[in-house]
Amino acid sequence: MLDLVQNTLDGIAAGSAYALLAIGFTLIFGVMRRLNIAFGPSIMVGIFLGAWVHVQWSAGLIEAALATFIGALLASIYIERLSFAAIRGDAALASMASSFALWMQLEQGVSLAFPGRTTAFPTLPPLPDIQIAGLFLGGDDLLVLLSAGLVLLVLHRLIYHSHFGLEMRALADSAEAAAVSRININRVAFLTFCLAALVGAVAGLLIAATDGQITPKFGLWATMKGLIAMMIGGLGSLRGALLGGLVLGIVEAQAQWYLGAAAREIVVYGLLFLCLIVLPGGIAGVRDTGAERKL
Amino acid sequence: MDPFLTSVLSNIGLFSFLALSAWLLLIGGEISFGQQAYFAIGAYASGIASAVWGWPFAVALALGTALGAGIGALVAWPAARLSGVHYAIATLAFAELTRASLNVFRYQRDIDGYLTGPDGANGFRDIRWVYEAGIAPGTYLAIIATLLLLVIVLIWLAARLNVMAQLRMVGEDPILAGMQGIRVLRWKIGAAAAAGGVAGLGGALFAHMATYVEPAQFSVMTGVHAVAYGLIGGLGTAIGPLLGVLIDVGLLESLRSLAAYRMIVFGGLVAIILILRPRGILDETLVTKVRSWARR
Structure with missing residues (x-):
């Protein structure tokens, strides 16, 4: 029984990072109705820029984190321009390819x-491990949980209590209606893409700093975890993405x-x-996700 | 023939089976990230048949094809009710499930003093039928080419008999197709079975050429490449996916000096092609134009 609870605890810590990846995917899919399978690799570029700053100037976690954000943002903008903005809206297949x-x-x-198999990444500041009633929560895990929670709070505030969030939700609901309401669709889509990159970069940063080393395989790994968590939770739902990430972790x-x-x-x-097969709407029970439209 | 050229051409042929398999589903309006699963099933099944059970080569190929088609239909039966992203991820899940299962699948028998058969993550060695029968690489290439041609002729025949036109209708607009009296679900399952069979046949041929297969070869990357080939080459004709394979493998070989930058060049090229032609180089419009020009 103790094992079961302990595993759940570990799973939630890992799952919070998956949830961030899934939320990044959901944000992009929500406004674009297209799948950006290069989401993981764009985060990978970010963490490698962070590692480069770390190796080159023996920079600490803060500088590496900044470099990670910049790298993920630049890579995402590159992808957005070439694969999404430049390709007609109805050619979703072409965007994905x-x-x-x-x-x-x-x-x-x-x-x-980075020709080596792995590259060093600055580790998280040491935090005391917590032990209560035989349960163990590592300091790293605690930091990951807290950071992910903070990002979720900020995101919630941004999406549900800001003008930009309103525009974003309008676009996700219906691109036509949003355009008629004088929302600059292209601008909102671009900014959402950037937002997703930043959320993903936080997840990448937390994972890389926990492991202390990174490989180019991170791109595939992050894309798979994010996609799985998003689909289990329910495509198109932010709450579903959060739940899906936690369920996957557990x-x-x-x-x-x-x-x-x-x-x-x-x-x-x-x-x-x-x-x-059994629950196409995911845990969140999404009915109309726009997914039945042709990809 | 030059042994290097033979192996390059054989690889092009084998990848073409996978690309055609993904293309068939694209025509039916679905993206599958999981055709590598049937490639793997074909490879393992035919390998076991010829190396462990000692069946003749042709029967082993038939088994790989049949199993690919059967399991393809079985997976599509529930999955065809899904669409778009759901279908793509469901196929991906099945393919990764297959790969993960092969990682723990052990079935070894003592053949002539050697343990032969799949050994989990260590792979499946000694699928030696082709070498024991003394078939030269050039002859094997001819076998691959003949079977590939057979598949293309079958697709061409299907196009003549309006089968492809109905499948395209299902792919374009399933609701409208259903209103025209087309059994959409049956067509989708049928397309998945055909696609699974083509991939299974390719996998069987691959296993006997390579003599060694391992689960890691059938990763998501393989499957996504197969879809990309069809999209680059064009969705208008069955030659499209073959063109995609040719561009990729051909570029790999011609840019040998630049091998380290191959993906950077290939990726950029594909991105530009897709901006200019979102449905590939040989898209439907071009194919129709060429047809009407040829008729004049």
Whole structure:
């Protein structure tokens, strides 16, 4: 029983980072109605810029974090311009294929710039571990949870209590209606893309700083985790993305503990497949997501 | 023939099966990130049939194809009710599930003093039928080319019999197609079965050429590449995905001196092509134009 609770605790810590990735995906899908599969790789560019600053000038976490944000933002703008803004709105397939092509570019570019298998990343400041009634919460995990919670609060404030958030929600509801209401669609879509990049960069930063090292495979990893969490939670729902991330984290932790690493993958993908068949609206029970429109 | 050229052409042929498989589903209006699963199923099933059970090569190929088609239909049966992103992620989930299962799948028998058969993450060695039968790489290339041609002829026949036109209707607008009396769900499952069969056949051929397969070869990257080939080459004709493969593999070989920058060049090229032609180089408009020009 204690194991079960402990795994859940570990899962929530990991899941909070997944939730941020899923929220980044959801923001982009919400305003674009198109899938940006190069979302993970754009974060990867960010953390590598952070690592470069760290290695080059032995900079600390703050400078590396700034560099991470800048890198993820630049990579995202590059993707937005080439794969989304430049391609007609009704050619969603082309946007997706194009973002995949840019993913390949970014991944190879980073591999060329950092030839080693792994690159060092500044670690989180040491925080005391917490132990209550036999349960253990590492200082790193606590910091990850707190940071993710803070980002969620700021996001909630921005989306539901600001003018920009209103414009964003209007665009997500209906692009035509938003345009008629004198909302500059292109501007809002671009800014949302940037916002998603920043949210993703926080997730990337937390994961990289916990591990202390990064590889170019991070791009694929982040895209997969974000997509899975988004789909389990319910495509198009921000609350669903949060729930999906936490569920994914908890399921992974439990499966890892009780069944082992090889079975963990089988359990996660089996759950995703079943979830899509039985519960296409996800945990959040989304009805109209616009997903039934052709991708 | 030059052995290097033979191996490049064989690779182009094998990737073409995967690209055609993804293309068939694109025509039916669905994106699948998971066609590598049927490629893997075909490779493993035919490998077990020929190396472990000692079945003849042709029967092993048929088994790989049939299993790919059957499982394709079985997965599509519930999944075809989904659409868009849901379908794409469901296929991806199934493919990763297959890969993760192959990572723990062990089925080894003692064949001539050697343990032969899939060994989980260590892969599946010694699928040696082609080498034991003394088939030269050039001959094997001819086998690949013949079977690929057969698949293309079948698709061409389907186009002549208006089968492809109905599938395109389902892909363009399922609701409208349904109102015209087309059984949308059946067409989607049928397309998935055909796509699974083509991928299974390609996988079976791949396993016997490589003699060694491992689960890591059938990752998401392989599947996404297969979709990208169709989108680059064009959705208008079955030659489209082949053109996509040619551009990628051809560029890889011609830019050998620039191998380190290959993906940067290829990625940029694809991004530009897709801005200019969102439905690929050989898109429907171009194909129709060429057809009407040829008729004059």
